[in-house]
Amino acid sequence: MKFFAFILLAMISALVSAAEPASSAISDTLEERVKPCIICHRDADLIDRDAYFPRIAGKPAGYLYNQLRNFRDGRRYYQPMAILLENMSDEYMREIADYFASLPYVYPQPVVPALSPAETKSVETLMYSGDPERDLPACSACHGEKLMGVQPAIPGLLGLPHAYLAAQFGGWRNGGIMRGQTPDCMSEIAKKLTQEEVNALVQWLPGLPVSGQLAGADALAPELAQRCRTILSGKEMAR
Numbered sequence: 001m002k003f004f005a006f007i008l009l010a011m012i013s014a015l016v017s018a019a020e021p022a023s024s025a026i027s028d029t030l031e032e033r034v035k036p037c038i039i040c041h042r043d044a045d046l047i048d049r050d051a052y053f054p055r056i057a058g059k060p061a062g063y064l065y066n067q068l069r070n071f072r073d074g075r076r077y078y079q080p081m082a083i084l085l086e087n088m089s090d091e092y093m094r095e096i097a098d099y100f101a102s103l104p105y106v107y108p109q110p111v112v113p114a115l116s117p118a119e120t121k122s123v124e125t126l127m128y129s130g131d132p133e134r135d136l137p138a139c140s141a142c143h144g145e146k147l148m149g150v151q152p153a154i155p156g157l158l159g160l161p162h163a164y165l166a167a168q169f170g171g172w173r174n175g176g177i178m179r180g181q182t183p184d185c186m187s188e189i190a191k192k193l194t195q196e197e198v199n200a201l202v203q204w205l206p207g208l209p210v211s212g213q214l215a216g217a218d219a220l221a222p223e224l225a226q227r228c229r230t231i232l233s234g235k236e237m238a239r
């Protein structure tokens with residue numbers, strides 16, 4: 001309960017700063033203004049491993065920007081964030097996205113997954129080879145060879161908590177819940193996976209240590225960029 005009251009307070013102060021971005025009463029740096037965000041999106045050593053709150057520091061700027069617009073415009077649903085973002089302009093969100101993308105991050109330690117050798121093998125096949133019969137490209141073809149993401153709008157898959165990963169796949173696979181733009185490449189892929197595959201991969205991913213860098217945009221094959229064009233162009237999302 002104490003934690004909840006804390007969050008509510010933070011939200012109120014965030015609302016004030018979001019409504020008056022030009023106010024300079026205390027301090028007008030972006031760092032000050034995004035403090036309320038950090039209550040929920042903070043370093044891994046401060047949050048429970050299974051916490052639902054995702055890391056945002058160090059993710060690709062274009063991806064963060066798309067998600068902020070998704071929450072504000074009702075394509076992705078989490079009410080506390082929708083309230084915080086309600087009055088923000090695209091330009092201000094771009095600034096916030098650039099700020100968080102530039103921040104370093106202390107990643108959580110890997111958690112060894114409880115998977116059988118057969119399950120592990122099938123996840124590794126999906127990750128690095130895909131399944132041509134179902135028209136599933138390898139996850140690594142879009143998320144980067146090291147699964148650390150590709151500029152500007154494809155996030156990495158490492159260092160994310162199990163509960164968060166499971167919730168994202170729930171959103172993409174369940175027609176009733178939105179998780180961003182549809183149709184898009186990621187929701188199409190998530191719908192082609194079996195529930196067993198999803199259960200295994202959301203356990204397997206947090207087992208990998210975070211290493212490597214976000215890849216440059218040229219790491220994405222033109223065919224895959226074309227599949228994800230709604231997200232990569234951001235055009236559907238213009239207001």
Ligand code: HEC
Binds near residue numbers: 065
């Ligand atoms: C009350 C807690 C809370 C606060 C405060 C909060 N967030 Fe979030 N945020 C969340 C949760 C929970 C999710 C995941 C929701 C989901 O996936 O449905 C999320 C998701 C996100 C995402 C998407 C991350 C991803 O990898 O897809 C971004 C970006 C984000 N928040 C930015 C912000 C910013 C910027 C602020 C401050 C203006 C903020 N958040 C304030 C809880 C919060």
Ligand code: HEC
Binds near residue numbers: 137139140143
């Ligand atoms: C054709 C390209 C493509 C392929 C293949 C692909 N993804 Fe994605 N993925 C994306 C894009 C683009 C996004 C960003 C979605 C958005 O902005 O709404 C994304 C987002 C994600 C996220 C959200 C991460 C976060 O921080 O919230 C996860 C998890 C994910 N993908 C897992 C996977 C897994 C696992 C596979 C393999 C089974 C896979 N993806 C294959 C393009 C792809």
